Amino acid sequence: MKETNLIIEGAPALRASSFSLPEAFRLYGVDPDDLKGLARVALSKGGDYADFYFEYSTSDDLMLRDGEVSSVGSHADFGVGVRVLSGEMTGYAYSEKTDIPSITAAAQMAASIAQQPKEAVVAEQAVVLESAQNRYPVVRTWDDYPVLLQKEFLKALDEEVRQQDERVLKVVARLAHSCSKIFFYNSEGVMHTDERPMASLSLTCIMKQGTRVENFSASRSFRCGSELLTEELRHELAREVVSCCARMMEAEQPTGGVMPVVMGAGGSGILLHEAMGHAFEADFNRKGTSVFSDKMGKRICPEGITVVDDATLVSNRGSLNFDDEGTPGQRTVMVDNGILTSYLHDRISAKYYGVAPTGNGRRESFRYMPVPRMRATYMESGRVAEADLIRDIKKGIYVDHFSNGQVQIGVGDFTFYVKSGYMIENGQLTRPIKDTNIIGNGPRVLSDILGVADNLKIDNGTWTCGKEQYCAVSCGMPSVLIRQLNVGGSL
Amino acid sequence: MKTLIAEIALEEALKQGMDGARITQSEGLQRAWSLLSGKPDRLQYAAGASLSIQLYQDGRYGSFSTNRLDEADVRGFVRRAADLVRLLTPDPAYKMPDPALLYQGNCPDLGQFDSRWDDVDEAAKKERLHQVAAEFDGKAGVIASEVEYGESVEHFHLLDSSGFSGGYSQTYYTLSAECSIQADGDEKPQGWWYDASLFWDRFAPAGCGKIAWERAHRMLNPRPLPSGNYPVIVEHTVASRLVSPILSALSGAAIYQQNSFLADSLDQSCFPEQLTLRDEPWTYGAMGSRYFDSEGLATRPRSIIENGVVKTWFLNTYTAEKLGMTPTIEGVSVPVLEAFGAPDVVSMMKALDRGVLITSFNGGNSNGATGDFSFGIEGFYFEKGQVQYPIREMNISGNLLSLWSRICNIGTDYRETTRWKIPSLAFEEVTLQ
Numbered sequence: 001m002k003e004t005n006l007i008i009e010g011a012p013a014l015r016a017s018s019f020s021l022p023e024a025f026r027l028y029g030v031d032p033d034d035l036k037g038l039a040r041v042a043l044s045k046g047g048d049y050a051d052f053y054f055e056y057s058t059s060d061d062l063m064l065r066d067g068e069v070s071s072v073g074s075h076a077d078f079g080v081g082v083r084v085l086s087g088e089m090t091g092y093a094y095s096e097k098t099d100i101p102s103i104t105a106a107a108q109m110a111a112s113i114a115q116q117p118k119e120a121v122v123a124e125q126a127v128v129l130e131s132a133q134n135r136y137p138v139v140r141t142w143d144d145y146p147v148l149l150q151k152e153f154l155k156a157l158d159e160e161v162r163q164q165d166e167r168v169l170k171v172v173a174r175l176a177h178s179c180s181k182i183f184f185y186n187s188e189g190v191m192h193t194d195e196r197p198m199a200s201l202s203l204t205c206i207m208k209q210g211t212r213v214e215n216f217s218a219s220r221s222f223r224c225g226s227e228l229l230t231e232e233l234r235h236e237l238a239r240e241v242v243s244c245c246a247r248m249m250e251a252e253q254p255t256g257g258v259m260p261v262v263m264g265a266g267g268s269g270i271l272l273h274e275a276m277g278h279a280f281e282a283d284f285n286r287k288g289t290s291v292f293s294d295k296m297g298k299r300i301c302p303e304g305i306t307v308v309d310d311a312t313l314v315s316n317r318g319s320l321n322f323d324d325e326g327t328p329g330q331r332t333v334m335v336d337n338g339i340l341t342s343y344l345h346d347r348i349s350a351k352y353y354g355v356a357p358t359g360n361g362r363r364e365s366f367r368y369m370p371v372p373r374m375r376a377t378y379m380e381s382g383r384v385a386e387a388d389l390i391r392d393i394k395k396g397i398y399v400d401h402f403s404n405g406q407v408q409i410g411v412g413d414f415t416f417y418v419k420s421g422y423m424i425e426n427g428q429l430t431r432p433i434k435d436t437n438i439i440g441n442g443p444r445v446l447s448d449i450l451g452v453a454d455n456l457k458i459d460n461g462t463w464t465c466g467k468e469q470y471c472a473v474s475c476g477m478p479s480v481l482i483r484q485l486n487v488g489g490s491l
Numbered sequence: 492m493k494t495l496i497a498e499i500a501l502e503e504a505l506k507q508g509m510d511g512a513r514i515t516q517s518e519g520l521q522r523a524w525s526l527l528s529g530k531p532d533r534l535q536y537a538a539g540a541s542l543s544i545q546l547y548q549d550g551r552y553g554s555f556s557t558n559r560l561d562e563a564d565v566r567g568f569v570r571r572a573a574d575l576v577r578l579l580t581p582d583p584a585y586k587m588p589d590p591a592l593l594y595q596g597n598c599p600d601l602g603q604f605d606s607r608w609d610d611v612d613e614a615a616k617k618e619r620l621h622q623v624a625a626e627f628d629g630k631a632g633v634i635a636s637e638v639e640y641g642e643s644v645e646h647f648h649l650l651d652s653s654g655f656s657g658g659y660s661q662t663y664y665t666l667s668a669e670c671s672i673q674a675d676g677d678e679k680p681q682g683w684w685y686d687a688s689l690f691w692d693r694f695a696p697a698g699c700g701k702i703a704w705e706r707a708h709r710m711l712n713p714r715p716l717p718s719g720n721y722p723v724i725v726e727h728t729v730a731s732r733l734v735s736p737i738l739s740a741l742s743g744a745a746i747y748q749q750n751s752f753l754a755d756s757l758d759q760s761c762f763p764e765q766l767t768l769r770d771e772p773w774t775y776g777a778m779g780s781r782y783f784d785s786e787g788l789a790t791r792p793r794s795i796i797e798n799g800v801v802k803t804w805f806l807n808t809y810t811a812e813k814l815g816m817t818p819t820i821e822g823v824s825v826p827v828l829e830a831f832g833a834p835d836v837v838s839m840m841k842a843l844d845r846g847v848l849i850t851s852f853n854g855g856n857s858n859g860a861t862g863d864f865s866f867g868i869e870g871f872y873f874e875k876g877q878v879q880y881p882i883r884e885m886n887i888s889g890n891l892l893s894l895w896s897r898i899c900n901i902g903t904d905y906r907e908t909t910r911w912k913i914p915s916l917a918f919e920e921v922t923l924q
Contacts, residue, residue: 060575065582066582068580068581068582069579069580070582070585071551071553071579072553072575072578072579073554074553074555074572076556076559076568077557078558078559079539079558088527089530089531089534090534091534092534092536093535093536093537096538096539096541096558110536112534115531147575148578151579151580170749170750172748206749208749212861213749213750213754213860213861215750215859215860253865256888256922257718258924287527287634287635287637287671288634288635288671288679289671290679291678293679294677367537367539369533403856404854404856406853406867408681408853410671410679410681411678411679411883413853413867414854415854417855417865434858434863435858435865436865436888437854437855437856437865437866437867437888438886439853439867439885440884486886488887488888489865489886489888489924491720491922
């Protein structure tokens, strides 16, 4: 098989991955001729296209509880997913062994989605993709920061939290890191490797004062190596959980009702994820089931609002050199100055709409077929100061920490759960609030954005999206004023 | 299922100087076919096997898993795992379970495996799929329908270094139907329904498409409802959402961390006298039935809450040791809520006369430390015992203990399609906004 290298235009060329093609062939026990043969099997019943997603993922975690690091975890997952497309139909099978007979059996299962045999079209020439820039360079490997040092880091974190407030009752900290070695090949001859690191640090603080107990959790997650563990990060996380937990001790559920809401910069990006991101995923639109179907090219937000889904932020949890079906990672402007300009496409929906894939074909692992998914979703900064958004509000709430969200795609109703925030009374942040669900309708809320501050912040917590399967994502937002949302609470 | 590879992992763990080890071997097969608006859309096939490995050494503990099951790979994986465990700081609470608490029987049939698994014709399965898809034909306003049939078989075996050995197999069939219909404007309400069974002969998905359409159609033309306190019925399809936070709060992990609104609750009357919640893990043919948990601790039927009094905390070996108590079981197997009052939604609406019927939760959460909750809801306003109109975009909020103190009906209409035997519930008064 001949190979041609296709370098994606863009930033200066860096090696996309330390996981090379020859290493991939060795790890998975296949060679280019094997792959062509397997593609022919996959297309033997009339499929138009086939791809093979090889993955070897390993993960390790350490847990600190009661002041000591006394438990550890380590996990390995290995296999290949075979997908066959026939028109818009998908056949999918996976094997946890990558010997040729096992992959052949999976290819035969996936092939059976097609029912009209025709000659298999498999590219003779390979097109080897390399990313122009590695979006997740590892500065220091985990081998260079061994378990004993990791333990010391967690113990220092525990001590720092306890020193900051005598009400701290318990501290739980978890350090997790993983690496996925991906090799992708499709019947068009496209192949690439990718080596995706992920490192996450989570911290929970439980405080008690009298009979009152509250907890607060915070986390940071990046596609990086052990350089994650810095003193700055330790101070930042410790300060955050202690100050927020202390705030929770003073907070109450708010008086609920429909009121103006200022979404604080950062984690408020959950609003974008739920209120518009899912509704822009093109599989829903292709089926006509999204409330935003038929809105392409139309105004959905006030002027000045631009919303992006981005795979190119260096070391971001949602970033990708390639998506999980061989499309280069890229920045996709979904809303440009208030106009809906792009859905988030995988290969199937892109073909349906006659556009190029946007690199949003993602999957949890080789066990799942790719579907359109978000990456890092954020709104560009506006022009006003955050204080200007708050100043004229007589009664409303300011929210800045969240735990989860959800959306009803068809009608656009979305919710997010506010872990903590503040009441806004006469233009001032006043009493702390907590534990309230906020509900709104996506199309209405987008047109109800009254102001966007100049303080875009990407939230680097361990955001995970659960659409059919789990995928690491991130989100970001400048502070935003929304005319009204329904806030849960007392009467 | 042959357990040779599990035995090899166990042998290697002990060879590496571990005090104790537990190996869980699982193998499974899943198949699924789906139709989009009546036409083939997806076919999925999955077969896999894995080992889950827990290692103990002098108060140190590690939990590991791998699906690379060649002997050399497994031995190497266990060696590395043991090396990691040795680096930990001891915590005496990490230890193997007391052998006296492990399941001692020989796993008599619990009705989890369908002997017809290999016999049922693929054509018969696809026929059911197409029959349900056809139920959407001619239904008003349907934009798209999705129907999926899925089936799986899982074999599972647990071995440990104390000599425990036990396992079981389970089959599962399910069919789900979903549709979107066009409302006025851009909105497209969705409805869904599903059936599931461990046995093909009890699997009865016919009608799922019709019900899914009805559930979508009845959500047309919602109206706003003023904020206020209303009697509330929570339909059996979603009622477990209000029970699961109680079970989480009764978990040993939450209690020993004092991160539970039910800390100090054992033998205390925390709920109204009418409330009795049991675990029935030996129910023949029920999803979730089992003789032992993931540590091998023996299950038994037990009261979790009896006449309002908390009778069980879910304690595994670790959390029990932390609390200085005897382990019970890691978690509930088949939760069953004892009925009182009106048996189903229709009779509850008649009994309450006026209020809100919740048929779906839209997001929300609860605070495990305090019991404060806030959930988005969808459903219907009812008056004179009859549904009047659908409602959306509302929240219910409050505290779980306070909410459950106002329980006034627990039905008998739970579905057999999940392990949660939680029927429709009615509460005297709930704050809606």
